[in-house]
Amino acid sequence: MFRYKMIISYDGTGYGGWQSQPNSICIQDIIESVLTKILRQKINIVGSGRTDAGVHALGQVAHFDSTIALDLSKCLYSANSLLSNEIRIFSIEETSEKFHARYSATGKTYQYRLHLDRIGDPFKAKYALHVKHKIDIEKLYTGSRHFIGTHDFSAFANQQHKGSAAIDGVRTIKRLDIIEEIGGIRLEYEGDGFLYKMVRNITGTLLDVASGKISVASIPEILQSKDRKQAGRTAEAHGLCLVEVYY
Amino acid sequence: MFRYKMIISYDGTGYGGWQSQPNSICIQDIIESVLTKILRQKINIVGSGRTDAGVHALGQVAHFDSTIALDLSKCLYSANSLLSNEIRIFSIEETSEKFHARYSATGKTYQYRLHLDRIGDPFKAKYALHVKHKIDIEKLYTGSRHFIGTHDFSAFANQQHKGSAAIDGVRTIKRLDIIEEIGGIRLEYEGDGFLYKMVRNITGTLLDVASGKISVASIPEILQSKDRKQAGRTAEAHGLCLVEVYY
Numbered sequence: 001m002f003r004y005k006m007i008i009s010y011d012g013t014g015y016g017g018w019q020s021q022p023n024s025i026c027i028q029d030i031i032e033s034v035l036t037k038i039l040r041q042k043i044n045i046v047g048s049g050r051t052d053a054g055v056h057a058l059g060q061v062a063h064f065d066s067t068i069a070l071d072l073s074k075c076l077y078s079a080n081s082l083l084s085n086e087i088r089i090f091s092i093e094e095t096s097e098k099f100h101a102r103y104s105a106t107g108k109t110y111q112y113r114l115h116l117d118r119i120g121d122p123f124k125a126k127y128a129l130h131v132k133h134k135i136d137i138e139k140l141y142t143g144s145r146h147f148i149g150t151h152d153f154s155a156f157a158n159q160q161h162k163g164s165a166a167i168d169g170v171r172t173i174k175r176l177d178i179i180e181e182i183g184g185i186r187l188e189y190e191g192d193g194f195l196y197k198m199v200r201n202i203t204g205t206l207l208d209v210a211s212g213k214i215s216v217a218s219i220p221e222i223l224q225s226k227d228r229k230q231a232g233r234t235a236e237a238h239g240l241c242l243v244e245v246y247y
Numbered sequence: 248m249f250r251y252k253m254i255i256s257y258d259g260t261g262y263g264g265w266q267s268q269p270n271s272i273c274i275q276d277i278i279e280s281v282l283t284k285i286l287r288q289k290i291n292i293v294g295s296g297r298t299d300a301g302v303h304a305l306g307q308v309a310h311f312d313s314t315i316a317l318d319l320s321k322c323l324y325s326a327n328s329l330l331s332n333e334i335r336i337f338s339i340e341e342t343s344e345k346f347h348a349r350y351s352a353t354g355k356t357y358q359y360r361l362h363l364d365r366i367g368d369p370f371k372a373k374y375a376l377h378v379k380h381k382i383d384i385e386k387l388y389t390g391s392r393h394f395i396g397t398h399d400f401s402a403f404a405n406q407q408h409k410g411s412a413a414i415d416g417v418r419t420i421k422r423l424d425i426i427e428e429i430g431g432i433r434l435e436y437e438g439d440g441f442l443y444k445m446v447r448n449i450t451g452t453l454l455d456v457a458s459g460k461i462s463v464a465s466i467p468e469i470l471q472s473k474d475r476k477q478a479g480r481t482a483e484a485h486g487l488c489l490v491e492v493y494y
Contacts (some may be wrong), residue, residue, distance in 0.1 A: 011369040085372035127334035
């Protein structure tokens with residue numbers, strides 16, 4: 001048995017996210033069916049984690065097992081020929097059987113893009129949250145400092161399923177940079193792992209801070225409350241992109 | 248009666264082009280229905296020209312007439328609030344009744360984007376033609392020089408309708424620049440006017456030149472033939488963008 005590691009990029013617009021959900025086309029399913037077709041054996045792929053419907057990826061990582069010793073460059077070419085242009089496999093390489101795309105991951109970087117403009121831009125619309133009203137970037141920056149480090153982020157996690165068992169909410173955000181770019185800013189989150197919807201919930205809360213709905217000073221209390229209801233809104237999916245997974 | 252001029256940008260992905268075609272949603276219709284709703288009177292808009300299904304615009308221009316003296320900034324805000332993020336009106340201003348978006352136009356700039364990469368990029372897929380194979384940019388450049396100036400471009404025009412009367416095919420291309428950008432090149436065409444599918448047919452022919460299917464030396468003969476069948480293929484719609492209209 002051989003194990004293969006892939007780096008995958010996708011425009012999440014119009015897809016039902018990474019993993020199978022009813023009534024939607026999922027990226028994992030599409031890639032599995034293409035690999036199954038090429039290798040003529042049922043292939044199951046395991047991603048580093050799920051991305052929600054509409055979320056993008058520059059560097060999603062997945063692995064799969066096969067009894068076939070692949071011609072890697074030919075397989076890469078064939079798979080990309082069968083995939084739509086919105087999903088690209090950047091690399092396929094053989095890896096150790098100890099490697100697991102999800103459990104071996106030691107960290108991830110996400111980015112969340114904001115397009116700050118009164119009118120908007122059709123070519124940014126699918127890849128950045130359009131923020132029409134004036135926001136206070138200074139407050140957004142000051143607020144963001146509270147999230148860096150090791151905290152229980154339960155107040156910023158949604159339950160994945162109704163009635164899921166409570167999970168340990170302690171995570172470490174190593175880096176949360178606010179980076180100016182043409183037309184707006186992007187928030188770059190690097191951490192050892194992220195709870196369900198955590199990046200979108202922190203971003204939504206920072207937007208509420210930047211528009212004055214939530215005070216900067218209340219962020220430590222919100223963290224301590226471990227109560228999702230105390231935090232701000234969930235920022236829309238289309239501004240979010242999984243940039244890189246670390247091993 | 249007041250006449251208003253608008254500058255409009257759109258991501259043409261998924262739309263049936265600027266003007267009404269059966270079984271598709273057209274950008275002109277969408278903007279007309281939004282303005283009709285806001286002004287509570289039937290509004291007809293006239294664009295500088297049609298863009299085909301899938302073609303984008305950074306600076307499409309259109310005019311409309313109304314008996315209402317508009318609060319321009321309020322109208323701009325209301326229209327953009329009702330439009331999807333993929334269509335944006337950048338400006339609305341009052342203009343002379345002599346102004347006509349189509350007949351007053353003295354020139355246009357289009358750009359055609361090529362993404363030159365073996366694998367591709369999901370985030371460029373809707374806005375640039377993905378060219379997988381190696382092409383000879385030097386030949387593409389040399390070939391492009393033949394199109395600059397005043398020529399009869401009939402060999403590079405499609406008939407808009409089967410059996411349309413032949414129209415005068417003489418046009419002037421003032422500028423055809425080949426500009427390197429991240430991941431590829433873009434062709435910028437500035438001219439006094441363009442025949443139906445002319446930019447896509449010239450670009451397709453230049454791609455055939457760059458891949459060796461058509462020789463650079465044959466371009467003057469193709470122009471002289473005035474025969475569409477002599478020229479190369481029509482490059483796909485999604486690489487094309489109407490950048491600016493001049494008056």
